[in-house]
Amino acid sequence: MTSARVLIVDDDEDIRAYLEVTLTLNGFEVIEAVDGVDGLERARRSEPDLVLLDVMMPRMDGLEALRHLREDARTAHLPVVLLTARGQAADTVEGLDAGADSYLTKPFDAEVLLAHVRAALRRAQQQSARNPLTGLPGNERILTELTERLERGDDLVLLYVDIDSFKPFNDHYGFLRGDEAIRATAGVLQSVAAELGDEHTFIGHVGGDDFVVVVPSDRADDVALATCDRFDALAPTFYDPVDRLAGGIEVADRRGVLQRYGVLSLSIGAAASAAGDLVHPGEMVEVATEMKRFAKSRQDAGSAYAIDRRRERGSGVDLAVDLPLGSGPS
Known part of the structure; x- marks a missing residue:
């Protein structure tokens, strides 16, 4: 678990430095992005295992970036932990509704951060059933x-x-x-x-x-x-x-x-x-x-x-590979 690659998306250089040190000391590989636009590009190109995403950023805020991540097949599976200084219940609900896996209010304790990261990675691993050889969805x-x-x-x-x-x-x-x-x-x-x-x-x-x-x-x-x-x-x-x-x-x-x-x-x-x-x-x-x-x-x-490009009824053959497809429609 601790070899996972984490993408930090935050416009605050001090916050990025704190997160980078905390995660690196605990065995994570870290990638950094300075805003939502940069974060989307790095998420698509660098194949992280998890995204730590600040909410309030210039050019594109975290919620908008999160929606783009969830709409893109290349990044839709990524676990996302939102980071924000806004701690109202409505803010938490909005973030979770946008597709976040977890929500963390600044300032946060390092151990709490690590617990959120590890829990999100565990859930993602259980849900995605990725092929261990290629890392592609199974x-x-x-x-x-x-x-x-x-x-x-x-x-x-x-x-x-x-x-x-x-x-x-x-x-x-x-x-x-x-x-x-x-x-x-x-x-x-x-x-x-x-x-x-x-x-x-x-x-x-x-x-x-x-x-x-x-x-x-x-x-x-x-x-x-x-x-x-x-x-x-x-x-x-x-x-x-x-x-x-x-x-x-x-x-x-x-x-x-x-x-x-x-x-x-x-x-x-x-x-x-x-x-x-x-x-x-x-x-x-x-x-x-x-x-x-x-x-x-x-x-x-x-x-x-x-x-x-032309489907004829009754022309099928037996499957060559055992996909867990279930039964067809009745």
Whole structure:
């Protein structure tokens, strides 16, 4: 818990210094921002685990910054502790209603501050169910995100991303190199989403070598294509020089027969909410999984993606991955 990264957003230099010293001495990593605008930028770029947010600041006050944090898929999950000199009950209610996890009135004792920070981090850890390898939201959050967006009627596309032939790679190089490849894939998805997505673009890690990206429909092709291109440019660096030169690896199958596997690539299947009667997350995953298999089947070399823009009833297939989707609508 004490290795968590905390973003301090406060226009008072003395307060920032006090908080920085208190948190650092207790094992936290600290990032600082001088106002709400700066805080939003740093929250999106630096990936903190918690935000300490002052209420009264120039350019953008804390409550406005908090609303922006909660509206942005990249930062909506972050626990936020509001700091303020205003201690009236109405102020506390306003802060909590805006989405704060906790509210602390200045001046505050260092131990009380640390207790609030640790409690907010514990709650966030319990609720977010983040994948421990990549830090990305896991199945529980993926399901919640899809459910809420479908209920709102958002025009979205679900991209289901799978690393092809990952098991032979993992068997050949070992799990540490496999973990590096998975983290690198997460990094590709995050960089593409930051550049070509918007504030509503969401990335989740289903588990193993499977990821999902939820993106507005008008950006889906660009995001999928850029993901394929950037992964293909990066994938050769996962290999030892001799294997890179050979264009892949040889791994024995269950019968001990050597099989040839090329450089890792991605298969991306996509389902569009506007393509038909997709009203439940299970239906979207079903279609996206089907399209992922289609993308995998038509590969010659390198990554590929396929987007289903037309939903036909009864055309689904069994899920390739066990998402906790629950039952569909009755």
